[in-house]
Amino acid sequence: MSPPPALRRSPQPKPLMFLFRTFILRRLREEKVRSLATVLGVALGIAVVLAVQMANQSSVRSFETALEMVAGKTSLEIVGAGPGLREERLLELDWLEQFGQISPIIEGEARAQFPSGDREWLRILGVDILRDESFRDYRLVRFAGQSQSPGPREFLQLLSDPNAILLTQKLARRHGLDPDSSLDLDVGDRRETLTVRGLLLDKGPARALNGTFALMDIAAAQWLLGRLGRIDRVDLRLNPEFSIDQAEAAIAARLPADLTVQRPSRRGRQVEKMLEAFHFNLTALSHIALLVGLFLIYNTVSLSVITRRREVGILRAVGGSRRQVAGLFLAEAGLLATLGCALGILLGGGLARGALSLTSSTLDRLYIRSAAEPVPVGVEHLVLAFAVGIPLALLAALVPALEASRVAPTEAVRGFDRLESRYRLSWRQRWLPPILAVLAVGFACLDSVEGIPLFGYAACLATVFAVAFLVPAVLHVSGRAGSRLTRRWTGVEALLANANLSGSISRISISVAALAVSLSMLTAIAVMIGSFRETVQYWVQQTLQADLYLAPATRSNIYSKSSVSPEVVRQVAANPGVAAVDSFTSFTVDYQGRQALLGSGDFAVQLDRAGLLFKAPRDGRSAVRAAIGQDAAVVSESFALRHRKTVGDAVVLNTPRGQRAFRVAAVYYDYSSDQGIVVLDRSTFRKYYGDQPPRSLAVYLKEGLDPERVRSGILAGLPPQSRVFVHTNASLKREVLRIFDNTFTITYALEIIAVAVAILGVAATLITLILDRKPELALLRWTGAEQRQIRKMVVIEAALLGAISQGLGVAAGILLSLILIFVINVQSFGWTIQYHLPAGFLLQSSLLILLATALSGIYPAYRAGRVPPSREA
């Protein structure tokens, strides 16, 4: 078939451009609201993905940059098996001189209290300043902004003054501090006053952590941080003739068994690994919004195709090729996606800040203190946005575009398919849902990939698509049921609304699917969080049995190195109301390249008084009792899962006395660390690691005493410079749940954005439907329908869509929550969660969704109401 002359003569060089302008652009302009909603949907999806990506990067990167800056010219470092190593061990390391220079390091944290009342956390680096000069670049600020390397005078001042500290110029400016002013620091469980002996210029390590870096002499740092006799690690700067690989191997071969040589970046990788699961899950969540945004593109293009079959037919009749037709619709998707991505990048930069502030408190509480600055939007983010957004959008548009290309010229011109008299399920809709469901079950049974629940998410995705493909069938069934119901029980508006919906199943099914999918994720996450919360609450109830808990005020998470000083322990023990004190100490260890917490408590006291919940063996209590005095450990569930250990297995730990195997006596439930905890009985711990200061105390009171009063008594008896938190049992439980709720704020935020995107989709669909149904509406008006009735009808349509989506969403969500709780959560965090359906929340959210979708119908209703009465159908 040769094209008619008219088309041939159309602007020669760019016929496709011309078509695109007239066929797509004009239409997009006409339907501004729908186009805008689609663009906005994609933008939000991209923005959320970017924001989470950037927030994750910020926290890891801030740690790694700080690490790099503080490491300076350090090529390798030597770390011990315990918390640091005893300083005498340095003498055994004399031979390291042949490889290069060594510098012992103390690192710690303190919270600075500035005169203005502001507080900031400082990372304190304690070095032997006589040796460290060649490792790191320190420059002191001199008068009038001039800089200089610290000379003997400055160093000697630092050397001889046990309270001397150097701050960064940036920090000093922020808080109006001058050299020689005094600075209050909360360190461990007490307050100390130091003297600012100089300001570090924005160079070398002083650039790290947004200026919250402080330098001290090693002697002063040891004293301040309560680590007399110990150092944290030894930095080594290799002479230029050595390659790092060679030296690392040579040194490793010669080091005593309990010391390890590693690159400084290893600590960065550990942190990355520690945060990996947390970050991965956030990323996965963020993709839901993107997924919904893509549904929106699919929806828009499908609607475009469906409502314009006739035009497509004409185009084909006058000579447009199939390829051209498909290309036109793909171009539409491409245009919308490009705009959406561009807007998404702009939005993403802003959202990143929010995401960061929501996640950083969680990170501080559960993992590691981070002074994360949001990373700026970089080229990689632009690439990510466009490279992910546009191809996916094109992929989403491919199905409807191909469908459009298959429209036969004759069929369209005859105008057959404008009416969908009877809806028939396609093979896809018939067979895909069960196939996908089987796939989902299959995926759910597979193991994690290196601690990342890839298959768990694949199962979720399969479920989601199964639901999406099920939508037309559901709409079909619900339409029939609705027609019976509305005929008998409701007014004419609802009857018409229902009829309209069942009459345009193919048009609405995609937006319903999008909404249903996002709602199902919301439901699943709500169920998961609700179950988790119930579980934690139960666990807290059972486990926290002590009357009072005492910890240093600077202890922000369980990996914190802050400890309770001996005076405080003595004071507490001496209180007449106290019956028993159980101290818990812990430090992080490297267990097979991953951080774990090694802790110690008094098993006997724990068994007598605390209510540990054991996962295995059945009689955990007697197993633990039998483990006292043995080389045995009790491990947390997350440790057991992460490292595949069960009762009877050996956990090999690097101790100052060499490698030792500890038999797993029991596995207990714990929700405080997803990195895993290994607990040794006090006596066993002491045998291998020596005495370590306690990190926290659990205090049991004598019968019948009021914890609040004993608490006040203890606090009153402490020295004035003490800074400790004493929680009563009840207040600690509240605190645990508060932290818990805090942690999931971002989860909800991400979900709500996804739902908002989906609701945008519903609104856009309704508008299209109304435009499409203009003649119908005019006829209705002509037959006597009032504007009010028309509007009501449209709002009911919207609410019906919402109701169907939510119904489907809740049903699918409950399925998804099973995957989340029993697959994904177990694989990424290693926690057992008792299933619990938060009925109240589901009911509330359903009502809210109904309301929100009804509201989204208001604008389409207004548009529909404005259609003038007319007889022409």
Added chain:
Amino acid sequence: MLRRRPGERFGPSRGPGKELRRRAKLPVWPRCRPRLLPAALLVPCLLATIGWSQTWRQANLGYRLQFPRDHASHPEYRIEWWYYTGNLADSSSRRFGFQLTFFRAGVRTRPENPSRWAVRDLFMAHLALSDLETGRFHFAERLNRAGPGWAGASTETYRVWNQSWEAGLDSDGRHRLRARDGDFGIDLVLEPGRQPLLHGRAGLSQKGSQEGNASHYYSLTRMPTRGSIRVDGREFEVAGSSWMDHEFGTSFLEQEQIGWDWFALQLDGGQDLMVFQLRRSDGRRDPNSSGTLLDASGKRQGLGRSDFSLEPVRTWRSPHSGARYPIQWRLSLPRRGLSLTVTAAQPDQELRTRWSTGVTYWEGAVVVTGTRGTDPVSGRGYLEMTGYAGQSMGDVFR
């Protein structure tokens, strides 16, 4: 360990007026011994920082030096050093000069910080090697606090160390020196040789006009030496003769002294000679310039300022620092009939140490020729020259 003997007081004997004078002058170490460069730099800074609140013991008459006891450390004094220099040669007469110095500079007698890293003393060490055949000069330094035992000086028996560098007595009473930095180093055994030569009055070397400004000072002037030297990755079995100085005290140099020239010479025929002159900012020789001569018979003669004269003959300009050093001197002791020409064994023996930025000094092997009466005499020794690198010591010590 602090040792207190009957009749001796710990701490400086001084009235309030004296203390004020001291503070106002910001006195600089060492009036007695110009050698202690880094310590000289660090200690006054410390004084400015922490004030004169310490109770260091002053060098006074009545302390009898005993050996080997007094080779060991005297931590109750602020400043102490052990100083070895020597001229060595291998079997094929390839000649080397070496210098190994250990310094201890007290910072606080009793630091309040209980940490082992708290600084009571700073320990410094300099190692230099002159390869007289190639004309190359190697030097290195160490600076440490005691910490867990990285550096120290024992009080019981003589042993002083700084990282892997060390000096001390072995079971046969010989001095063992070991120090290595990268591709050069020394490993030597030194016989004590002659009796210790006590300088000043029975080993109390009076330095200033004020009483108490003095130090305990003795030398082992001619120590038969054997061992190995490593340079440029090659080992040389060497033998020769070394000189050791040991000095401890608590007094300080004056500001107007801009530099000094110090000589330790071993003459053929058994005479050993130490002399130094202090150069003042007005260009004159300081009245406290002095020396000691040890005769072949073991007779010791103190030399006052008027007993010797020193005259630069030839200078060399260091390409590294630009400083101009007299590398040839005419030294005459007219009353002893000695007329000597002291010439640097090679021009470049300049040390530029990290810790004394701008304080760069020359310390090196020298060759001696001349006459004793009418007889020709020759010898070898070491020469130290400071204050030539453009900066007045007085300014630096501020």
